[in-house]
Amino acid sequence: xxxxxxxxxxxxxxxxxxxxxxxxxxxxxxxxxxxxxxxxxxxxxxxxxxxxxxxxxxxxxxxxxxxxxxxxxxxxxxxxxxxxxxxxxxxxxxxxxxxxxxxxxxxxxxxxxxxxxxxxxxxxxxxxxxxxxxxxxxxxxxxxxxxxxxxxxxxxxxxxxxxxxxxxxxxxxxxxxxxxxxxxxxxxxxxxxxxxxxxxxxxxxxxxxxxxxxxxxxxxxxxxxxxxxxxxxxxxxxxxxxxxxxxxxxxxxxxxxxxxxxxxxxxxxxxxxxxxxxxxxxxxxxxxxxxxxxxxxxxxxxxxxxxxxxxxxxxxxxxxxxxxxxxxxxxxxxxxxxxxxxxxxxxxxxxxxxxxxxxxxxxxxxxxxxxxxxxxxxxxxxxxxxxxxxxxxxxxxxxxxxxxxxxxxxxxxxxxxxxxxxxxxxxxxxxxxxxxxxxxxxxxxxxxxxxxxxxxxxxxxxxxxxxxxxxxxxxxxxxxxxxxxxxxxxxxxxxxxxxxxxxxxxxxxxxxxxxxxxxxxxxxxxxxxxxxxxxxxxxxxxxxxxxxxxxxxxxxxxxxxxxxxxxxxxxxxxxxxxxxxxxxxxxxxxxxxxxxxxxxxxxxxxxxxxxxxxxxxxxxxxxxxxxxxxxxxxxxxxxxxxxxxxxxxxxxxxxxxxxxxxxxxxxxxxxxxxxxxxxxxxxxxxxxxxxxxxxxxxx
Numbered sequence: 001x002x003x004x005x006x007x008x009x010x011x012x013x014x015x016x017x018x019x020x021x022x023x024x025x026x027x028x029x030x031x032x033x034x035x036x037x038x039x040x041x042x043x044x045x046x047x048x049x050x051x052x053x054x055x056x057x058x059x060x061x062x063x064x065x066x067x068x069x070x071x072x073x074x075x076x077x078x079x080x081x082x083x084x085x086x087x088x089x090x091x092x093x094x095x096x097x098x099x100x101x102x103x104x105x106x107x108x109x110x111x112x113x114x115x116x117x118x119x120x121x122x123x124x125x126x127x128x129x130x131x132x133x134x135x136x137x138x139x140x141x142x143x144x145x146x147x148x149x150x151x152x153x154x155x156x157x158x159x160x161x162x163x164x165x166x167x168x169x170x171x172x173x174x175x176x177x178x179x180x181x182x183x184x185x186x187x188x189x190x191x192x193x194x195x196x197x198x199x200x201x202x203x204x205x206x207x208x209x210x211x212x213x214x215x216x217x218x219x220x221x222x223x224x225x226x227x228x229x230x231x232x233x234x235x236x237x238x239x240x241x242x243x244x245x246x247x248x249x250x251x252x253x254x255x256x257x258x259x260x261x262x263x264x265x266x267x268x269x270x271x272x273x274x275x276x277x278x279x280x281x282x283x284x285x286x287x288x289x290x291x292x293x294x295x296x297x298x299x300x301x302x303x304x305x306x307x308x309x310x311x312x313x314x315x316x317x318x319x320x321x322x323x324x325x326x327x328x329x330x331x332x333x334x335x336x337x338x339x340x341x342x343x344x345x346x347x348x349x350x351x352x353x354x355x356x357x358x359x360x361x362x363x364x365x366x367x368x369x370x371x372x373x374x375x376x377x378x379x380x381x382x383x384x385x386x387x388x389x390x391x392x393x394x395x396x397x398x399x400x401x402x403x404x405x406x407x408x409x410x411x412x413x414x415x416x417x418x419x420x421x422x423x424x425x426x427x428x429x430x431x432x433x434x435x436x437x438x439x440x441x442x443x444x445x446x447x448x449x450x451x452x453x454x455x456x457x458x459x460x461x462x463x464x465x466x467x468x469x470x471x472x473x474x475x476x477x478x479x480x481x482x483x484x485x486x487x488x489x490x491x492x493x494x495x496x497x498x499x500x501x502x503x504x505x506x507x508x509x510x511x512x513x514x515x516x517x518x519x520x521x522x523x524x525x526x527x528x529x530x531x532x533x534x535x536x537x538x539x540x541x542x543x544x545x546x547x548x549x550x551x552x553x554x555x556x557x558x559x560x561x562x563x564x565x566x567x568x569x570x571x572x573x574x575x576x577x578x579x580x581x582x583x584x585x586x587x588x589x590x591x592x593x594x595x596x597x598x599x600x601x602x603x604x605x606x607x608x609x610x611x612x613x614x615x616x617x618x619x620x621x622x623x624x625x626x627x628x629x630x631x632x633x634x635x636x637x638x639x640x641x642x643x644x645x646x647x648x649x650x651x652x653x654x655x656x657x658x659x660x661x662x663x664x665x666x667x668x669x670x671x672x673x674x675x676x677x678x679x680x681x682x683x684x685x686x687x688x689x690x691x692x693x694x695x696x697x698x699x
Contacts, residue, residue, distance in 0.1 A: 002262050004332065008033075008040035010339075011332040013262030016269075023273060024351045027360050030398070038397045039347060040334075046390055047333060050324055050340045053383055057682060060415075061448070063088045068451040076452075076559075078552045091418055091551075092381060095425045099482035102406065102431055104368040108316040109432050110486050112217045113516035113538040114247035115526040117315065118493070120256040120595050121268045124282040128293040129523055131275050133246035134315045135221070135299065136527030138173065139230065140240075142166045147500040147528050160233055167234055170241050174222070177215040177534040178202055191224060191236045205301040205309070209239075212301050215534050219244040219311060221299070246526040248488070248517065249315035251275065253345055254322045254376055255440075255609040256595030258588050260690045260697070262330030265344070272319055273352045278362025295363060316372070317365050318408060318433070319353070321345035323377030324386070326686050342375075343390065349373065350394045350405055357404060369401075372432060374408035377440070379682070380415040384426035391430065408433030408488070411474050412440035412611075413682070414448050418554060420477045434483065435490030435515075436474045438467065443614035446622050447683030449557045454626040456558045457565075457573055458619050469553035475514040476548035484516075484542050493519040495606045497597060500528055508532045514542045521607040563628050570629055574637035576601050577616040582638065582645045582658065582670055584608050589666040589692050590656050599648045601641075613673065613685045621677025634674060642667065665696040 004011040021032050067084055085091040108114075119130035142148040143166050150165035171185040180188075181196040188195065197203060197213070204212040210223040226237035253259065253268050274280025275295065283292045296313040303309055322345055327338035353371035355361055366372070375387050391405045407430050411417050424431055442461050449455075461467060471491075478489045491510040494503045503520075507529055510518040516538040520526045565573075579601040587593040588610075597605040606612075623629045642658035649655040658667050669692035673685055680687065 007036040009334045010036075010040050010043065013266070013330045016262050016266050016330055019266055019269065020348065020351065023270075024348075024355065028351070028354055028358060028398075035397070042347070042393050042397055043333060043339065043343065046343055046386075046393065047337070047340055049386060050343065053324060053379075053386060054681070056382070057379055060088060060090055061682070064090070064448060065451045068449060068453075072451065072453055076557060078555065081555065082551060085418075085555075090380075090415060092422050095422050098425055098428060100424065100431055100486060101429045102486050103403070103429075104370050105406070105432055105486060106316050106366050106368050106370065108247040108312075109372070109488050112247055113511075114218055114533050115245055115520045115529040116488075116490060116517040117246045117249040117523070117526055118252050118256060118320070118519055119249060121251045121253050121271050121319070122257045122259065122264065122592075122594070124271050124274070124280060125284060125293055127251060127271055127275060128280060128282055128295060130246065130249045130251075131314045131317065132293075132296045133249065133523035133526050134244065134296070134313060135242050136245040136523055136530070138170060138241040138243050138527055138531075139163075139166050141500075141524045141527040142169055145500040145524060145528070146498070147504050149501070158229055163230060163233060167230075167238070170238070173241065173531060173534070174220075177220060178213045189235050191238075203304065205303040207299065207301045212299075216537055218530060218533055220534075243527050243530045244311075245530045246315045246520075246523065248318060250318040250320050250374055252320045252595075253349070254320045255611055258592040258594040258689070258693055260693045261328065264592070265328060265330050265341075265348075269348050269352065272349055273355075275317060276352050276356050276361055276365060278364075298363070314363065314365075318372040318374050319349045320374040320376060320408075321349060323375070324383060325377065325681060325684055326690065346373070346390055346394050346405075347397065350391075350400075351398055353405075354398050354400060357400065369404065370432075371400075371405045372408070373405060374410060374433060376410040377413060377682075377684075378409065378416055378423070379413045380419050381422035381426045384409060384416075384423045388427045388430065403430045406430050406432040408435070410435055410437060410440075411470075412437040413444045414441070417441065417470050417473065418551060420473065421481065424477070424481050424483075428481070431483075431487055433488040433490060434474060434478050435488070435492065435517075435519075436471055437492045437611060438462070439492075439611035439615050441470060442467075443611065443618045443683050445558065446615070446618040447680075449559075450618075450622055450625065450678055450683075452557055453559045454563050454628045455619060455622050456560045457569075458577065458615065461558060461615075464558045465553050465556045466558060469549040469556075471513065472549050473554060475542075476545060479514065479542055479545065480548065484539065488517045489515050491515040491518040493607065494521060494525060494529075495608070496604060497521040497525060497607060498605055500525060504528060504531070508536065511536050511538045512541055514538065514545050516542075563626075565628070570633070571637070573623075574620070574629060574633060575641055577620050578634070578637040578670075579641040579644055580608070581613060581616045581620075581673065582641050582666075583648065584613050585670045585673070585689075586645060586649065586655065586658065586666045588613075588689055589669050589696055590664075591654055592693065592697075601644070603648065610685050610689070613689075614683055617673040617677045617680075617685060618683040620674045621683075624674070625678050631675070638667075638670065638674075665692045665699075668692060 002013045117130045153159040153162040174185040179198045213220045221242040223240040225231040225239040228239035231237045231239035298310040298313040322341045326341045328341040331339035356365045583598045595609045598608045646657045
């Protein structure tokens, strides 16, 4: 147990207190005693409000459960249903016309369009890779993935045949993004006298390694080096094409991490401090050598008029705090309760962000003096207003100007998507981001209407009417209230990092839907997805979008029309859900890994986090609750899938086999997530995961 020390009547883990005082408050020049007194006062005000909001969630769910149970089996009448939702306060009146008033927003968020990474803050190496993914090698991205339609590279060093196919594809990209005044890049044989492009305004200048161009707001660096192994094989001596890729990165303290106590939170805050301050390093072994990863410096270039300039060498960083639900034992309140983790995150991550605002960072993150926080899992406008008030209080605590702290609202809960306009209005002077997330949103869809009846199969959710309405409403409502040119409208993750060819076909749909950013699973994927933003202008697409779908489609509950699935269909659904659940839980509980590439039931590696777990556990809980499947069938599937997951992880020396430890923490957590799923708050997995992970750590 970590020793706790008293600070203004609150008890805090000693290492965490020392970290904040010496590494953050002291460089900021803040009075430590006054800070703790003000922090204690903030907790005294906001912790009870936080608890009251969570109780309102429970009260609304109880009303929904009662209403649906009384009408089970009857057709849903939208007028009656929506009248009920308004009566209980689930639906609120649409706000009068308004436009967001957010100011001091960096261009990566406001006026540029490009890929976005989400990275677990606990993993320093991944964090550095993501922060450095602002610039990526297009040649590497094509050479090493299936995005290139050519035979794979032969083993044994550089494959010139594969390399020639990469060079050919690179020329095709240049023809599209930076067309020549005449002919094709493929026809050029000499670059020594310059290259005449169709639009000379696209030429930005000369870098140390080559020439810099711009298209649709994104930069392209063509590296000329005839001595380079690749450049030697190229008639123009082009060694690489470097693309501006991940404009923004979300450093995640939430769904992609397993942070359950003060020890975990200290690592999260330490890594966030490192990337903000600019001195985070991570050494690792690769190919028999010790390598050290650091943050990239800025990209310097000389403009055509001879003046020197620089471009950001790193992604603009957000930090994702946790939501309102969880508490953390790192701090104990005067009444003996644990601190609401979202409040702790707001204070600690903002204090670290203040180092950037006040000029204590090596490189600098925001050039406009802003701190960017993504806030997930808020239910409706009242919870958004609470976050706005909390951020006001944190700014006062830290002596920051009003609205220094910006907010991203993740539209992933049903009450938020049904009241999105009012949610945006509640944070209208600090909002910089909205997005959609299929997995969490589906988990909440199932839980909200748990008592209405059995749901359709999980795969069918992707083509359901409510989901299409949800995706379209998010963009349309965001545009209606002035987010274009001031904030990001985002779409969710491409989960399969090994299927880049398929991503290149499908993910351009996010641009056409009006999203000026979308999540990708790796720096390589960011470089490839950046090509979509060269190909088409999101801001042009935003001008041509149609009407916003109404509530009737959004609130159309995805109930199964009959439950006469065959035994094979039931087994397939059970096994799919159980395999995904077990594959994720074994890493979360046993190894403290919150996000990783987890093989699915077909052995396709998918990037999975807690949202995946939520939908699988809630779907199983729903079918169990309505008698579609039995407890015996679920247990049989868990045992079958435990054998599969054991086999999939056989090469991991840290793995603890499920079948050898059927009563262990991982399997126990999996069973609880299913069999106690109906009673979990909003269907969230965190309470059970945290409890079992803490037990594992203490054992």
